[in-house]
Amino acid sequence: MITQKIGDISFKLKEYQDFRWLNNYGKVFLVIDETGSGCISFGISKDDKKYFFKIAGAKTIEAEISEEESIKLLKEAVVKYKEIKHDNLIKYIDSFFYQEFFVVIYEFALGECLFDHWNFERYKKTKEITPLMKFKSLPIKKRLNVVEKLFSFFETFIDCGYVAVDFYDIDLFRKLPTKNDLGKNYFGTKRLKAPEENELGAIIDEATSEFTLAAIIFDMFSDVENISERYEKGIFIPNKLETFELSEEVYRVLIKAVSYERRNRYKTIKEFHKEFLKAIGENETIE
Numbered sequence: 001m002i003t004q005k006i007g008d009i010s011f012k013l014k015e016y017q018d019f020r021w022l023n024n025y026g027k028v029f030l031v032i033d034e035t036g037s038g039c040i041s042f043g044i045s046k047d048d049k050k051y052f053f054k055i056a057g058a059k060t061i062e063a064e065i066s067e068e069e070s071i072k073l074l075k076e077a078v079v080k081y082k083e084i085k086h087d088n089l090i091k092y093i094d095s096f097f098y099q100e101f102f103v104v105i106y107e108f109a110l111g112e113c114l115f116d117h118w119n120f121e122r123y124k125k126t127k128e129i130t131p132l133m134k135f136k137s138l139p140i141k142k143r144l145n146v147v148e149k150l151f152s153f154f155e156t157f158i159d160c161g162y163v164a165v166d167f168y169d170i171d172l173f174r175k176l177p178t179k180n181d182l183g184k185n186y187f188g189t190k191r192l193k194a195p196e197e198n199e200l201g202a203i204i205d206e207a208t209s210e211f212t213l214a215a216i217i218f219d220m221f222s223d224v225e226n227i228s229e230r231y232e233k234g235i236f237i238p239n240k241l242e243t244f245e246l247s248e249e250v251y252r253v254l255i256k257a258v259s260y261e262r263r264n265r266y267k268t269i270k271e272f273h274k275e276f277l278k279a280i281g282e283n284e285t286i287e
Contacts, residue, residue: 001061006031011040014059021098022053034118037169038063038070043108050108052090057101071102077171078104086156088149089170115189135220140245143220144280151273154213158269164209167192167216178204190234191227192216195260198234207262210269211236214257217276221245249279 003012006019011033019042022028026046033040040058044051056074057067065073081092091107112131123130135143157164157173165172166187180186183200186193194211196202215236222239230237238258244251253275259265266272 006042009042012061013040014061017058017100025051025053033060034062035060036062036064037073037171038065038067039074051093052106052108054104054106055101067100073171074102074104080162080170080173081106084157084160084162084170084173086153088153115191140221147217147220147276150213150216151269151276154209154269155273158206158209163204163206164212165204167212174204176205180204184234188212191219191230192236193234194258194262195235196262206269207265210257210265210272211259211262213269214254214272218244218254218258247279247281249281250276253279 001012001014002016003010004016004019005011006022006028009028009031011031013033022042022044026044028042028044029050030043031040032042035041037056038058038060039054039056040060041055042053044053054074056070058070059067063070075095078092078095081089090109093105093107095102095104097103112134114132114135116131119130122128154164161176162173163176163178165174165178166189168189169187172187180196180199180202184198186197186204188197192212192215194208194215196204196208218236218239221244223243224239225243226237226239236258238255241248241251253272256275257265257272266275
């Protein structure tokens with residue numbers, strides 16, 4: 001492993017690769033170099049505008065796939081960003097090959113990762129407030145507004161014929177119909193996986209995305225005390241009712257959506273959304 005720099009920004013790779021060509025596009029102010037996708041990403045500013053460069057083909061230190069597979073997935077992602085249009089999805093600008101790299105340019109969006117595992121050791125030492133802690137400290141109504149945006153996005157990509165595969169990375173979304181072709185190695189964090197995401201040959205469809213969405217919502221309004229058990233079993237385990245911030249009615253709606261028996265879940269995400277809003281009721285009205 002080596003450490004390289006562009007201006008004042010440092011990043012790590014398995015071996016040296018020349019990224020000085022990025023200076024032609026502006027000033028690098030940010031880098032994300034520890035991803036399982038094998039991509040390295042840079043924030044670049046020019047003429048008071050900011051852009052996000054996602055680059056496949058780099059020899060990144062945390063890559064779970066080859067450079068060739070990383071390039072293949074990023075090329076396929078371009079099609080997805082062109083087909084799935086949503087106000088809360090980062091805007092695609094352009095893509096091209098440069099030497100051994102495939103590059104995709106997006107508009108830059110300021111934000112923080114709620115599960116930034118690469119900073120966990122630092123948090124233990126500094127005791128600083130984490131992005132997740134900041135999010136959990138927001139009033140319930142603001143977090144419910146985020147839930148509404150999530151429902152809207154999930155309904156949008158389902159309508160476009162896609163299913164979520166590892167919700168963290170839109171690049172991995174797949175066109176329906178699709179199946180689990182990787183068994184327990186199927187993409188996605190073990191903290192949020194549905195049972196079928198561990199079963200080779202299992203159908204992956206809207207019901208799977210429904211499970212993922214409900215699992216995310218659970219964690220937005222609960223103290224997550226069973227995370228070690230989730231990783232050990234490789235599956236999402238519902239949080240306890242006594243740690244849940246919303247009503248028991250809402251809890252029951254989510255429990256149905258994360259049923260391990262897919263036939264017991266809601267038939268569609270839109271039906272799940274309708275029942276969620278009904279359970280929220282007047283006391284927790286979304287602004």
